[in-house]
Amino acid sequence: MARQPSLLIVDDETNVALTLQMVFERDGYAVRTANSCASALKLLQNGHQFDAVITDLNMEKENIGLEVARAALQLHPKPAVVLCTGYASVDNSAAALQMKVDYLATKPVDLDELKRAVRRLMAFRE
Amino acid sequence: MSEPIKTTKTALIVHADMSVLSAFQSSFVSKGYVAILARDLPTALLALTQHFFDVAVISSRLAEGGDGWPLAGVVHLIFPKAFVGVLTPETNVLTLQAAINNGVTQIFDASSNPDHVVNASLTGQQAGPSKTSSEPGTSIH
Numbered sequence: 001m002a003r004q005p006s007l008l009i010v011d012d013e014t015n016v017a018l019t020l021q022m023v024f025e026r027d028g029y030a031v032r033t034a035n036s037c038a039s040a041l042k043l044l045q046n047g048h049q050f051d052a053v054i055t056d057l058n059m060e061k062e063n064i065g066l067e068v069a070r071a072a073l074q075l076h077p078k079p080a081v082v083l084c085t086g087y088a089s090v091d092n093s094a095a096a097l098q099m100k101v102d103y104l105a106t107k108p109v110d111l112d113e114l115k116r117a118v119r120r121l122m123a124f125r126e
Numbered sequence: 127m128s129e130p131i132k133t134t135k136t137a138l139i140v141h142a143d144m145s146v147l148s149a150f151q152s153s154f155v156s157k158g159y160v161a162i163l164a165r166d167l168p169t170a171l172l173a174l175t176q177h178f179f180d181v182a183v184i185s186s187r188l189a190e191g192g193d194g195w196p197l198a199g200v201v202h203l204i205f206p207k208a209f210v211g212v213l214t215p216e217t218n219v220l221t222l223q224a225a226i227n228n229g230v231t232q233i234f235d236a237s238s239n240p241d242h243v244v245n246a247s248l249t250g251q252q253a254g255p256s257k258t259s260s261e262p263g264t265s266i267h
Contacts, residue, residue: 093222097230104226117227124203 004030005122008048010040010055010068011084020054023111024118037064044071050079051125052118057085063092069101080121084109135180136160137247140170140197141213142189146240150183153244167192171200179205181247185236186214186221195224202229209251211243 007029011017017033024031032048034040037059044053053072057065065083072081083096086107096104102125103117137159139150147163154161162177164170166189182201186194198210210229214221215236225233231250234243 088219088223090217090219090222093219093226094217097222097226097233101226102229104223106223124206 004028005051006030006032006049007118008032008034008040008043008050008053008055008072008079010034010037010053010059010065012036012056012059016056023115027115036060037068040068041071044068044075049075049077051122052080052082054082054084054114054118057083057092058087062087063095066092066095066099069096070099073099073101078125080118080125082114082118082121084114134158134160136162136177138162138164138170138173138177138179138182138184138201140164140182140188140194141185142166142187142192143185146185149240150244153240154181157244157248165189167197170197174200174204179208181209181211181251183211183213183234183243183247186212186224195228195230198225198230199228209247211247211250213238213243 007024009017009020009031012035014035017035021031021033032043034043040055053068055065055068057063059065069081069083072079080102082103082105083101084105084107088104088106093104102121105114137154139147139161141147142165151161151163162173164173179201184194184198188194194212198212201208202210209231212225212230212233213236214233217233221233232246
């Protein structure tokens with residue numbers, strides 16, 4: 001039996017995290033959620049492995065989602081990392097490009113596009 | 127005794143302007159690279175089927191209305207260890223988003239000096255074995 005792909009969704013808006021959790025669970029993913037950067041970092045640094053991480057950008061602080069992305073990108077095996085934000089700027093987008101974030105989705109998120117992106121990234125990741 | 131395996135690396139350069147292609151060609155060849163040139167999307171796609179690329183420098187605007195961003199994405203998917211640089215007339219959120227979502231390594235201003243872009247490309251290129259075996263030179267498709 002194929003292993004269920006695992007996903008970490010990080011968003012301080014509980015409704016957004018739960019909606020994404022429902023959408024991806026319906027597609028067969030095992031989903032964990034975190035409602036802050038701090039909670040996400042605990043999960044990432046405590047040996048939990050994820051195939052993909054979807055994180056909001058602005059939570060406890062502006063652009064703190066980049067910290068989640070940085071921590072995820074340091075893991076081995078490296079999960080696909082997706083940033084979701086309604087506040088993309090040249091500075092935070094340039095930082096995301098430089099740290100090799102895999103995908104930048106702007107809110108309001110097109111769920112079909114997001115699902116396609118996650119599926120494609122997971123298929124091609126190392 | 128068998129021939130030693132040569133490890134010359136190959137760069138793909140895609141730009142609508144022949145003079146820009148020529149400048150990049152000179153710069154890559156001076157660094158010992160084989161340079162494969164293309165002015166438009168079909169030619170570049172054909173080149174992807176015929177060569178192994180270590181570096182690609184692609185203009186976001188190609189001949190005949192071609193879009194360089196999805197081409198960069200295709201290069202990244204086929205050659206995930208290659209350095210993929212895109213030349214773009216402006217840096218804004220949309221171009222940065224296109225870069226991230228297409229697996230681009232770095233974006234450069236369209237008016238950047240080719241030597242600067244080539245040096246940055248070679249510095250940023252991930253180390254890895256090359257399948258190429260030809261002498262430094264240039265192919266124009």
